[in-house]
Amino acid sequence: MSTDAAITGGCLCGAVRYRVTGEVGPISVCHCGQCRRAHGYLGAYTDAPTESIAITGAERLTWYRSSDQAERGFCSVCGSVMFWKPAHGRHISFSAGSIDQPSGLVIDRHIYVADRADYETIDPDAPGHWPQADRP
Numbered sequence: 374m375s376t377d378a379a380i381t382g383g384c385l386c387g388a389v390r391y392r393v394t395g396e397v398g399p400i401s402v403c404h405c406g407q408c409r410r411a412h413g414y415l416g417a418y419t420d421a422p423t424e425s426i427a428i429t430g431a432e433r434l435t436w437y438r439s440s441d442q443a444e445r446g447f448c449s450v451c452g453s454v455m456f457w458k459p460a461h462g463r464h465i466s467f468s469a470g471s472i473d474q475p476s477g478l479v480i481d482r483h484i485y486v487a488d489r490a491d492y493e494t495i496d497p498d499a500p501g502h503w504p505q506a507d508r509p
C-alpha cells in the first residue's frame with residue numbers, strides 16, 4: 374500500500390521537520406550492517422522524489438557519507454538518523470521511525486536479509502525477505 378496523503382515527520386528533538394507531498398511508497402526494512410550501526414538495529418525507510426520533500430531546520434542536519442553510493446542525514450542536536458540520499462538519484466529516502474503517526478503506510482519488504490546480525494531470528498525465506506536490495 375502507498376499513500377498520496379501528505380506525510381510529515383521529524384527528529385526526536387523537533388529541530389528538523391519535513392513534509393512530503395505526492396505519493397510515498399511502502400516501507401522497506403533494511404538488515405544491512407550500515408543501517409544496524411546508524412540506527413542501533415534495523416533501518417526502515419520509504420522514499421519520495423527529492424523535489425517533493427520540504428525540510429525545515431535543514432541547517433541542523435549533518436550529512437555523513439556512509440558509502441560511495443549515499444549519504445545519511447542526521448539531526449546534529451539529537452542524533453536521529455532521518456535521511457538516506459543517493460549520490461546519484463532523484464529520490465531521497467526518509468526513515469520510517471521519523472514519520473508522524475498515523476502514517477497510512479505498510480512494510481512490504483525486508484532487504485539485505487543476508488547481512489542480518491547473528492542475533493536476528495527472522496526467516497530469510499519468508500515472503501518479502503530479499504537477500505539483496507536489488508532483487509525484483
Ligand SMILES: [Zn+2]
Nearest residue numbers: 384386448451
Ligand atoms: Zn533533533
Ligand SMILES: [Zn+2]
Nearest residue numbers: 403405408416
Ligand atoms: Zn541498510
